Amino acid sequence: MDRTKTEIRLERRGHRGRYVIDMPSGEPAELTFVESGPGHIIVDHTWVPQEYRGRGIAEKLVVRAVEDARAGGVKITPLCRYVATEFRRHKDWADVLKN
Incomplete structure (x- = not known):
């Protein structure tokens, strides 16, 4: 899969x-969230089909969520273990992390 041409769609x-990437296999990769109040979302799940794991797809979904949160003044609570791990790795995302 070409990482430079990945289209991420936001559905509400x-x-x-959820943020969605349509995969060639027909099964989408996704990151799901719940708006828990004004200016706050809880990211509760990420999923990438088995054959596409390890290619940075889930990270692209998290990066998009962080970018959108920044643009909209939204804070994120990462309940998903993968997303929480990414927040620990990316200290520069602290501005959108809900404490």
Whole structure:
């Protein structure tokens, strides 16, 4: 999969949302979240189909969520273990981390 041409789509339904990458296999990669209040989301899940793991796909989803949070003045609580790990690795994301 070409990392430079990955399109990430944001879908919303009420207070729930997800970032989606359509994978060639037909099964999408996704990061899901819940808006828990004004200016706050809880990221609760990431998923990448087995055959695409280890290629930076989940990280692209988290980066997009962080970029959108910054642009919208939103704080993130990472309940998903993968996302929490990424926040620990990227100290420069502290501005969007909900304490």
